[in-house]
Amino acid sequence: MEKSRVAIVGLGTVGSGVARLLLDHGDRTARHAGRTLWLEKAVVRDVSKPRGCDLPAGVVTDKLEEVLNDPEIKVVAQLVGGLEPARTIMLRLLEAGKDIVTANKALLAEHGPELFDRARELGRSIAFDAAVAGGVPIITNVSQCLSANQVESLQGILNGTCNYIVSQMDECGWSYQHALSEAQRLGFAEADPTFDVDGTDAAQKLAILAHLAFGARVRWADIPRTGIDTLDLADLNFAKELGYRIKLIAHARLDKAGLELSVAPTLIRSGHPLAEVRANYNAISVIGDAVGDLFFHGQGAGQMPTASAVVADMIDMAVGRTPITFRTLELWSDREAKVDLRPDEDLPGRYYMRFRVNDEPGVMAQITSILGKASLSISSIIQHEPPKPSSGQDRDATVQLVIMTHEASEGVASRAVEQIEALPVTIGNVVRMRVVES
């Protein structure tokens, strides 16, 4: 049987998983690629470090040149994280004539145009199904299986760390801080979780999906994003009372007014498949104008789910499918429309709002009259009786008020909230989130 010689650069968690699949399960690549993917080299920084997998003698090296200078190695899984030296390694591999598979979404989000242009100039290809949603093959599905469709909308839970934290807050009544510590203890969150919890990671993935789904050149930093780091348990509980769950949703919608992209905690009606996504899972709901609604759910990270996506890409690359896709799609190329994001002001949406106000007569009238003048129609209201004060304590002189609106525009809703925040009876900032029905 024919042999395709391949290499791995970076033998961390995912790299070790890829090595295991290639070394222990050659029968699979043989069956699906009609050839063996032969692991020739694995490049690491420190050859003395113990690895999670046994590699045959001579495979591990700390010299990238051994890959660059071996013309028999055609496909390389580049699994070094971060921006540098990952970017330089990618460029050197391309210049040495290698096709590359990568799981590094931050690198693509930041340097995609440069890397893809360079690959095209050199007649090389880059595959990256593992870069978004890990084991869920959303890249192939959007770029290949949905090619007869205009994607109309795409909503995803793309960050497993955030979904774990929010699900635990929701199901166990934990605070954000406690859920984050547990996520860190279990290895679902990094020691510095900033880029996960502030929505950066989801925005980078959404930018990649927007290229594929809408043929749109989008910079991830232009996507408005709110993380889960300011999420309050009170809102999860009120949402539940209203028949909703809160999830960190990466949201894309195309209509005549343009493309809307955002990442934010969002209320999803219970029973909607996205509302039921638990633990550290990822899920994506896509609506195409021909296919209707499609839903994908699976492991968005982790050693073997990510390795599964990397090796599938390596097979696609070795047999020649990826180069075809790469040539036809021309991602991050000048051919792609430079789509301007739709201005926030006009975005339609329903809103959840929570206010803390003084518990005195006339407050409800002041608030609802602001909403009424803005033509913001109320769909439901919750105000609970204040808890009975413990003996010796004063009664709390403030109450929480939750209002769900009917559809309005972002501009109208944000101006109304500003006015309500300016009322003397309002304490602190108003919490506001979008609501998704279907």
Next chain:
Amino acid sequence: MEKSRVAIVGLGTVGSGVARLLLDHGDRTARHAGRTLWLEKAVVRDVSKPRGCDLPAGVVTDKLEEVLNDPEIKVVAQLVGGLEPARTIMLRLLEAGKDIVTANKALLAEHGPELFDRARELGRSIAFDAAVAGGVPIITNVSQCLSANQVESLQGILNGTCNYIVSQMDECGWSYQHALSEAQRLGFAEADPTFDVDGTDAAQKLAILAHLAFGARVRWADIPRTGIDTLDLADLNFAKELGYRIKLIAHARLDKAGLELSVAPTLIRSGHPLAEVRANYNAISVIGDAVGDLFFHGQGAGQMPTASAVVADMIDMAVGRTPITFRTLELWSDREAKVDLRPDEDLPGRYYMRFRVNDEPGVMAQITSILGKASLSISSIIQHEPPKPSSGQDRDATVQLVIMTHEASEGVASRAVEQIEALPVTIGNVVRMRVVES
């Protein structure tokens, strides 16, 4: 831009949808294929019949020869249903040098070996993503995206007609007959629904998936199957009481003892994604040893969802991806293992059983002693008080008894049921279904 000339044979519901996508949305095929898919011919039986789409002059013809003899037409969507003349048309198209896209799963299930062998001999390819689960791209996902995995199990709701009927029975309390009539009125069921409701359609789709997921040559007729046509509302209600829903599940599982395949109404625990699949949707849950569990959900039939899958296949064919996949997978070839299905006798499973018995002392002891001797451990029991008789009527002298077992083997369960059916206190046959937890 390059043009790939294509043709459609059969301009029914799906064919008209395919024509619409090709004619009205050439920009999509251009973007995803780097070329225009140009609809040159649409072959119909009766050119005078009105169509659901406007076709340019000269496209519609009743002569297959106009496609066969045009060497410029390379890709043909063969959308004639049934076995003949569909089989003959497929063979003539292959012999004329065409690559074929089809949605005809009955044809593949029955004549797959012949058609695929002939295609290979002639250096041609057949694509069939639309043949299983309509708009849900499960064929591409299993054969391409999961190629680094050994699929361990696959459970699907593959027949939208059955899912509609069962969902309506479950949610509205309708009888099977009433739900079937409604399905027919809405166009979700054919005038003769036999092959849908008796499990044939789901078994044919499962046979195709088993080729892709397990590399196993399976004849659909060898797959044990039970339809929904004997499903009783009482069982849906008892299942609900126990925290389950009943769905028609196409089930595949591989373990050391072999491959298990079946189609049958099955109890699925509420909250499991398959339990929540509503209306005429399809869904598939796949477990791969690397990727873990993946779940796909969408429209399994209908004009545009199916057309979406057909056109995606036509694009894959025109750009050259499908020919690669077709060559490497060697489906229905001698290279595929002739896998023997695991004998029913040894299949492990939990069971739901419903008995009608005489309402007299000692009955429960007789039944539970049979189960006990068979080492069939009981996980829960329901026996409701008999309804109060209307005035003038005798009290019903029988009661229904529902038992859920812990895990046992199919052989043990079926022998115990036979013994219980033979008891003088038992009336009629015992209803027995498998139970899925996760």
